[in-house]
Amino acid sequence: MPDAWTKRPRLILDAALAVFALYFFAGPGLQGPRERSNRPKSPFYGLYQVEAFRQNGKPLTQNDSNWRQVIFEQKGDMTVLAMDDSMHYYGADVDAAKNAVTISGEYAELPSRLQGDANSDNRQVPKSILTYWQADPDHLEFRGNLASQPVVIDMRRIDTSKFTLISRGFHWVENGGFYR
Secondary structure, X not given: OHHHHHHHHHHHHHHHHHHHHHHHHHHHHHHHHHHHHHOOEEEEEEEEEEEEEEEOOEEOOOOOOOEEEEEEEEOEEEEEEEOOOOEEEEEEEEEOOOOEEEEEEEEOXXXXXXXXXXOOOOEEEXXXXXXXXXXXXXXXXXXXXXXXXXXXXXXXXXXXXXXXXXXXXOOOOOOOOOOO
């Protein structure tokens, strides 16, 4: 009989310990997205498809290191997705008065950055000032010297409202085949 009167307090203690562990381990992790959402957005906010990348006046041949897409989210940040699906992070400070973007930074690819690999493929980008031109809100062009090479980069904004997860929403259970 002594076990019967200890079951309830032990259950309460186990539940309290579980709640404490969840808060202790998940609480700080939830703070990052809150802080990130409060940062000001980039003037170019959005996802852009790179339509043309010309270096020294010639279009670059398609290879794994070419830029495929560019993401502008927070002010001062730019993420480049390469053809090989690697992600590269750069600083991108926009000066609207001069129609200029200063791209800088030394950022590693995401997997190497998380693992702290000393031999990771770091892309050292010296501070580069590019001028930008927007013919309309959906097109963006960068011109100037990037890593000491003259470049012209033409980009088109992708309409993210047409992405399946945004337009249709998330469904745990699929009643019928969506992709039939």
